[in-house]
Amino acid sequence: MDYVEVFLISLLAIGASYARMALALLFSVLFSFAIGIAAGTNKSFEKVAIPVLDILQSIPILGFFPVAIQLFYTAVPVIGAELAAIFLIFTSQTWNITFAVYESTRFIRSELLDTARFLRINLLDRLRYLYIPTCLPRVVRNFQPSWANGMFFLVGSEILTFGETEIQLFGLGTIVSRFTVEGNVTGIATVLMLLVFTTVLINLLVFIPLNNLFEAPFRKPSRRWEKFGFLRKIAKAPKPHLPIPVMTFFEYNRAVGEIVKRLTIPSSLLRNLAFFILAGLGVALLATGGDEFFERIYETLQRLGFETIALSSFYSFVRVMAAVGFSVAWSLPAAIAIARKPDLSATVATVFQVIASIPVTIVYPLLAESLANMPELRAFIMIIAATQWYVFFQVLAGLRNIPQVELEVVDLLQLKTWDRVKLVYLPRSAPALITGCITAAGGAWNGLVVAERLVLGDVVAETDLPGLGKLLSQLTYAGDLLGSIAVIIVMSGIIVLMNRLFWKRLYDTIGSKLKIM
Amino acid sequence: MKTSAVAEEKELDASPILQVVNVSHSFFTKKGAVLEVIRNMSLDLYYGEFLGVVGQSGSGKTTLLKIMAGLIKPTDGKVLYKGKAVNGPTPAISLVFQEPVLFPWLTVLENVMLALKRVENISKEEMKIKAQSFLDMVGLSGFENSYPGELSGGMKQRVVLARALVTNPDVLLMDEPFSNLDPLTAVSLRREIDLLRQHETLPPSSVLLVSHNVEEIVELSDRVLVLTSRPAQIAGEVKIDMGKPRDRRSPRFYEYVDAIFTLMS
Ligand SMILES: Nc1ncnc2c1ncn2[C@@H]1O[C@H](COP(=O)(O)OP(=O)(O)O)[C@@H](O)[C@H]1O
Numbered sequence A: 001m002d003y004v005e006v007f008l009i010s011l012l013a014i015g016a017s018y019a020r021m022a023l024a025l026l027f028s029v030l031f032s033f034a035i036g037i038a039a040g041t042n043k044s045f046e047k048v049a050i051p052v053l054d055i056l057q058s059i060p061i062l063g064f065f066p067v068a069i070q071l072f073y074t075a076v077p078v079i080g081a082e083l084a085a086i087f088l089i090f091t092s093q094t095w096n097i098t099f100a101v102y103e104s105t106r107f108i109r110s111e112l113l114d115t116a117r118f119l120r121i122n123l124l125d126r127l128r129y130l131y132i133p134t135c136l137p138r139v140v141r142n143f144q145p146s147w148a149n150g151m152f153f154l155v156g157s158e159i160l161t162f163g164e165t166e167i168q169l170f171g172l173g174t175i176v177s178r179f180t181v182e183g184n185v186t187g188i189a190t191v192l193m194l195l196v197f198t199t200v201l202i203n204l205l206v207f208i209p210l211n212n213l214f215e216a217p218f219r220k221p222s223r224r225w226e227k228f229g230f231l232r233k234i235a236k237a238p239k240p241h242l243p244i245p246v247m248t249f250f251e252y253n254r255a256v257g258e259i260v261k262r263l264t265i266p267s268s269l270l271r272n273l274a275f276f277i278l279a280g281l282g283v284a285l286l287a288t289g290g291d292e293f294f295e296r297i298y299e300t301l302q303r304l305g306f307e308t309i310a311l312s313s314f315y316s317f318v319r320v321m322a323a324v325g326f327s328v329a330w331s332l333p334a335a336i337a338i339a340r341k342p343d344l345s346a347t348v349a350t351v352f353q354v355i356a357s358i359p360v361t362i363v364y365p366l367l368a369e370s371l372a373n374m375p376e377l378r379a380f381i382m383i384i385a386a387t388q389w390y391v392f393f394q395v396l397a398g399l400r401n402i403p404q405v406e407l408e409v410v411d412l413l414q415l416k417t418w419d420r421v422k423l424v425y426l427p428r429s430a431p432a433l434i435t436g437c438i439t440a441a442g443g444a445w446n447g448l449v450v451a452e453r454l455v456l457g458d459v460v461a462e463t464d465l466p467g468l469g470k471l472l473s474q475l476t477y478a479g480d481l482l483g484s485i486a487v488i489i490v491m492s493g494i495i496v497l498m499n500r501l502f503w504k505r506l507y508d509t510i511g512s513k514l515k516i517m
Numbered sequence B: 001m002k003t004s005a006v007a008e009e010k011e012l013d014a015s016p017i018l019q020v021v022n023v024s025h026s027f028f029t030k031k032g033a034v035l036e037v038i039r040n041m042s043l044d045l046y047y048g049e050f051l052g053v054v055g056q057s058g059s060g061k062t063t064l065l066k067i068m069a070g071l072i073k074p075t076d077g078k079v080l081y082k083g084k085a086v087n088g089p090t091p092a093i094s095l096v097f098q099e100p101v102l103f104p105w106l107t108v109l110e111n112v113m114l115a116l117k118r119v120e121n122i123s124k125e126e127m128k129i130k131a132q133s134f135l136d137m138v139g140l141s142g143f144e145n146s147y148p149g150e151l152s153g154g155m156k157q158r159v160v161l162a163r164a165l166v167t168n169p170d171v172l173l174m175d176e177p178f179s180n181l182d183p184l185t186a187v188s189l190r191r192e193i194d195l196l197r198q199h200e201t202l203p204p205s206s207v208l209l210v211s212h213n214v215e216e217i218v219e220l221s222d223r224v225l226v227l228t229s230r231p232a233q234i235a236g237e238v239k240i241d242m243g244k245p246r247d248r249r250s251p252r253f254y255e256y257v258d259a260i261f262t263l264m265s
C-alpha cells in the first residue's frame, strides 16, 4: 500500500463513520422531538416515559450490544449490521437531547399554549411555530456533547463480534484495528491526523456557528484576547459557545420527582393500569417459561461465581470513583481559574470541546505500546476520557451562572481568593459539580466496557485485575448471551443504586445545607 | 485623635470627599453597538452632606454608583476620594445595591462579617462583636443566626446596610434601596437612615442616594442633582433647605418636588 492509498482509505473510512454518526444523530433528534414533546405535553405519557428514559439512560450502552446485533441481524441480514451499528451510536447520543426537548416543552409559558389552543392551531403548525422553535436552542447545544459521546462508542459499534458471527463495517473503527493488527504506524498516524483535523473542522464550522446562531454574543472582546481573534474568525462568530449540557441534575431530578409524586396520587388510574400491565407481563413470563429465564440468570450468576462478580464489581467501582475523583481534582481549580474571564473560558471551552470529541478509543493504539506494562493506567486513561469533561463543563457552567450581582458584592467586599472560593464559588457551583459527577460516573461505567478490555480486531488490551466491563466484554465476545445479560443487570443495578442511595442523597443534603433547594 | 479628626472635618466642610471628574461611560452591546450611558459628568460629594441624585430608570444611575465605588472602570474620566484616584473597591466607600444581595448559605452574622474579612489584624472574635453591634444598630438583634431566606425584604435590606456600615466607611452610596420594599417598610427604613445620620460619632460622613423617586429624594437629601435621560448628564441642582423630619404634605415639600420635576422634563 502506498501512502496515497492509505490516505484515501483513511479518508473514506472517516467519511463512512461520520455518515453513520450523522444518521444516528438525525434519528436521535427525531426520536427526541417525538418522545420529548409527547412527554412534555401529555401528562399520562409523561408518567410512563420519563421514568423509563431515566432507567434507559443509566444502563451501560454497550450492554445493548449483543441483543441489538442479534435482533437487527436476524431481522434484516444485509443492512441489519449497519442498522445495529447506527442503533448503538444512537443510544449513546439521544438521551440528553430527549431530556432537553422534554424540559423545553414543559416550560413553555401556559399563556402561549392557551393562545394556541384558543386559535385552534393544528398540531403540525403548533410543532412548526411553537414546539420546535422553543426546543431548538437547547437541542442544538446538545449536538456537540452527543457527537462526542457517540464517537467514544463508534469503534465498538463498527466491529460486531458475537460468538461465531463477526461483521466488520467499513469505517474508522475497523480501519484503525486493521492498521493496528498490521502494525502500520503510518496508517494509524494518518487516521489520527485526519480525525483531529475533521473534528476541529466540524466543531468550528458546524457546532459552534450553530450554537452562536441561537445565542447572541453580548460583549466586546478585551484587548488582551484580541490576538486570539483568529479562533473566533474561523468560527465565523464573535464568541465561541460553552458546550454545556444545560439541564442540571437539580432540574432533572425535580422533574422526575414531580412525576413520581403525581404517581402516588391514589386516584391515578394510569399507575394502576401500568402496574397491571407489568404484573400481567410478569405472570405471562412466569407461565410461559419466564421463571426459567430468571432461574437461568441466577444459574448464570452462579456459574460465573458470585465471588467473581463481587470482586469485579468492587474493582470497577474503585476505578469509576477514582476517575470521578481525578476529574473533580483538576476541574474545580481549572474552572475557578478561568470562569470569570469570559474570553479565556470561551477559548478554553472551545479547545477542550474539540479535544473531548476525539475518541480516546482510537488514539489508544498509540498509547498501547508505551503503556503495555501498565494495564491499570491504560484503563484509567480511557475511563478518564469518558469522565472528566462532564465535570469540567458542568462546573464551568455552574460558575458562569453565578449571578452578576453576587460577583459584584464579592468584588466590593474585596474578598481574598480563598474566601471567594470557599464562601461563594464552591457553594454556588456545588449543584453543577454533583450533576457533573453523576453524569461522569454514568459515563465512566459505560466506558468500562471499553476501558477494561479493548478489542480491536485481534488485538486485545485488558486489565489484569478483574472488572465488570472486562467480564461483560469477555462474555459478549464468547457469545454468552445469558452471561452478558446477567452482568448488565448487575452493572445497571449498581448504577441505579448509586444514583438513588448516594448521589441523590448527597445532592439533597448539600442542597438543604446551602439553602438553595 | 477623635477630636482632631472632627476638627479636621469641620475645617474641610466645604471641600469634597468624593469627586467625579469628567466621567463618561459606554457599554458595548450586541453586534458591537455602543451604548453611551454617561456623558462627561462631574460632581462633588461634600463632607457631611446627604446628596440625592434623581434620574429616570435606565438613565445610568446604577452605572454611576458602580463607577464611584470602583466596581467599574469608566471609559473616560476619573473618581477621586480625598483627592486620590479610586482604582478599585475600598472599605472607605460602601455601596448598597438595589436588591439586597446576601449569600443564602451564610447566617445573617456571617454575611455581615464578610465585609470585615479584608480588615487586617482583626480576630474572629472581634469581627463577631463588631458585626453583632451593627446588627443591633439596624434593629436586627436576635436574628444573627437566622439565614437570609428566613427574613423579609426589609430585614434583608437592613442586613445589607449593616454590612455596608460595619467597616466604618466615609462614604455610603445607596442605589434605590427602598424600591423593592413595601411602602410601610420603606417609611420605617427611611426614618432609620435619617436617625443614623443624626448620630454624631457614627460614620459615614457623607451619603449619596440615587433614585427615580423624587419624593423619597426630597425627603432625605440636603442637595439634589437631577440627571438627564441617557446618556446621563447633570440637568440641574436643587438645594433643600428644610428641617428634618420632613412632612411630605407640606407646601414647601411640594415646591421642591415640582422644581425637580421641571428639571427632569
Ligand atoms: N453590563 C452592561 N452591559 C450593557 N449594558 C448595560 C450594562 N449595565 C447597564 N447597561 C445599560 O445601561 C443603561 C443604564 O443602566 P443603569 O445604570 O442600570 O440605569 P438606572 O440604574 O438609571 O436604571 C441601561 O440602558 C442598561 O440597559
Ligand SMILES: [Mg+2]
Binding pocket: B058, B061, B062, B098, B175
Ligand atoms: Mg438602577
